[in-house]
Amino acid sequence: MGLVHAWRMQKLVSEARAAHARGDRTFTAGFDIDPAARVPMRKIRKEIDLIVDAVEAIGWKCVQVQPFLHSVDIGFVRAR
Template sequence: MGLLHAWRMQKLVSDARTAYRRGDASFLAGFDIDSRARVSMKAIRKEIDKIITAVEPIGWECVSVQPFLASVQIDFMRRE
């Protein structure tokens, strides 16, 4: 994992914590897929799992994972 990826994951987790403390009912995460490089579905699934594993312990529950053109959108709902 590169430094840029680590920084983005840290920012994502920080944003998820902020949204949770603020009382938001939902949180949206996602990432872009580099269309210039060949990216395997295995690598995409691995990235999705990393994001879900990092965000769910904060108090969010993953409710959907959807592709959108060259990106992936992951929706979380507040767990009560």
Template structure:
């Protein structure tokens, strides 16, 4: 994992924590897939799992993962 990836993950977790503390009911995360190089489905799944495992302990529950062109959108709902 490179420094840029670590910084982006830290930012994502910080945004998720802020949204949860603010009382938001939903949180949306996502990432773009680099189309300039070959990216395997295994790498994409690993990234999805990494994001879900980082955000769910805060109090969010993953409800959907949706691919869109060269990106992935992950929706979370506040756990009750």
């Protein structure tokens, strides 16, 4: 995992914590896929799993994963 990836994950987790603390009922996370790079589906699924695991640990529940062209949106609802 590179430094940029670690920074983005840290920022995502921070945003998820802030939304949970504010009392938001939903939270959306996502990432873009470089269309010029041939990214295997295995790596995309691994990234989805990393995000879901990190955000669910805060108190969110993953309810949908929606791929759209060269991006992936992951929807969460408040679990507790």
